[in-house]
Amino acid sequence: MEPDDSTNYQDDYYGDEYYDDMFESTLHYCILPVIAQVTSVFLKLFGLAAIVSILNQLKWKKLTLSLDTTLGILCAFLFYQSSTLFIVILVVLSYAVLVLFSSSGKCGPAMILVNLAFVFICELLVVSPELWHQIRGTIILLLMKTTSVGFDIDAGVLVPPDILLFSGYSLSPVSLVFGPFVTLPDYRRSKDSKFDKKTLISICSSLCLAYLTVLISSCVLPSLIDTSSYTLVQAYVTAMSFRTSHYFVSYTSQVSALIGGFQHSEKFYVVQPSKVEIPKSMASVAVAWNLPMHYWLKTYVYKKTRSY
Template identity: 30%
Template sequence: MDYDYEDLADEYDVEDYGIEPSKSEYIHEGYSENISLRPPLYELFYHCLTPTVGEAAAHLGKVLFYCVVFRLVCDYGPKRLKNLTSIGCGIMVTYHFFGPLTWYLAANATISYLVLQVSTVVLNRGRGVLTAVTSVVFLFLCELFIVASQDWHTIRGAQMLISMKVISIGFDIDSNHLLSVPMPMDFFGYIFCVGTIIFGPWTRFSDYAMIGHNKLGIIHNILVTSWKSAVALFFLSISTCWSFWIAPNGSYKWSVAYRDALSFRSSHYFVSKMAEASSLTCNILQSKVKGAKKDDKKYENDSVSAEPIVITRPWSIELPRSLVEVVVHWNIPMHHWLRTYVFKNTRSLGTLPAILSTYAASAMLHGLNFQLAAVLFSLGIYTYTEHIFRTKLAFMINGCVGPRKCSDCTHALKESHFVVMIINFCFSLIVMFHLAYLGFTFNSAGSMEEEGYSMYHTLEKWRWLNFSSHWVVLFTFILASVM
């Protein structure tokens, strides 16, 4: 089995859009590393759950209101108002969350559009690469010299989404999936679409263009959106309240590590489910090739169906089969973007350069962050080692214990065999151990959480856990090498 980027990590990111409520004061007040404090449930309800969920619901309600306005215009209004409404609603929402920082989003989109036009007129090729370079340079300049650290951390997620959209347009034109650079109103309507500009996800330009054509039943939309919103708030309550109630400071250090990692993952699920709700409200559906296999990413405008966007699958992460499954299901649109526009475009250089290019692209889009780069690099080593070890083990015992379930299993020991179930269960526990170790670095109170995590913070967190996860992976790699 050839090792492909699909079996490698795509991202492990804290998606901060400046809207997640801070943890309630009682969570931190009186805490120390040596004191265990678990407040009564009524205090948890009144001082954490109620204000946190209430504040988040108000933010989500405002986004969904503008999504409904946009949806009504697209479904029942003049078609010429679609882009104008998208831009207007998108800017209203971004200004609600980011205030004057919205101008930096507009600057990124405008400069990128000019580069698209100039590269088309002057070169008529290389649009994808030029827009990618322009976006990365713009992000670096803003982060290093123009925008304050705390402000940049607030808008970083939205800036990344804009860059991903622009870069995808450039590569789609180069590969003839788009015939030309979109008109200005189409372009900015796509960039500032209210259903994706705040929480995501990344979608193709063609998916935006199909809004108003592909329709789901209004009752279906209301029910699914309500469910996704409720699930989002549930995960937010875990991230900010329940996790710290279940494992307060002073608990066993691995309990604290798992708690902080769970809090981080739950905040990601919160943002992802809000994104699914907002995109569905706008009737943004993802294209899927008819009759294609599940992992077939081929894009054909004239043979696609449309379905609601799925961003993350929490149960595949919390109860994982392998790290490979975790990184695929962590952020499905981001995984697809990296695989389509980075890995496939660099694979001619060789598998290793393509993998390194993919990680470099992911890291650069997320900014200059040692913590994220360290986790990404670690995940690359982890998943590569896991892939080699479990593939060899599956061959040795002729059992279905590989990093992914067999689509057409030919092993003597099937998935339901007792020995296979025990082995896969042990691997799942190891993955949960690695996730606790890696995710532990993403939680800290105070200004560090608002401005980004330093190298010292990351290494100190891992040192506290004795770098145990890295030692386990090193041992696994050595064992895989001699098998």
């Protein structure tokens, strides 16, 4: 018996209608709300980074350092509200360690011990799990920054910074919330940086990639999980969603750093997704996943622990 053409047409019609409805639903209930939410975050973060960049052009060193600290506290308050207090306490505590141990040659290890003690006390005894989950990324970034200063002082690479330079570096809104990790010399160089065409292109491309990756992670991939019945496909899509969310954070920090003047080279990268998705080795994945983090681990953890 020949199939009824009208039935085939009806099946095709309802199939197209289903996918049209799914796209429309995804657009209105996921894509547009996510874009709006991310844009509100970007306006706060990149707005403060732009203010820092404008102030850098004034060449008033003490004023810009003071305003970096002030804007950093404001940035922390915008994102973390009352939990900002713990961030400020950690910076003050770290500077106290720097003053006490800068001439002993053990500033780096002392900074690590004191900071880790602060982290454990806050996480286990003082801060609620909900609040700690919000600020722990910034706390880790501060720990990385302050320990790098301590070890660089021990190595003779840096002279002990004054309180304005240390607080401006630690609390700079350019790298306080999403990162990336930057060294104190990088922070100093950012005060003399100037925008050029290549930097502007890098900012625009990184911003587009940030939007793209957050939409893929939040909207596109979850819809694929819902429509697929294969376990392996669901597992791959779930892992891909995690990776793209990491790419979003990395591109966000990359944009913030570029706006704020942290141009280490002609092209500044935080993550290299192509080397993660199509790696030549597992080592290349570890490096490309977060380049500033890899630099910190290699310079201030691996190389330092080899001497013990």
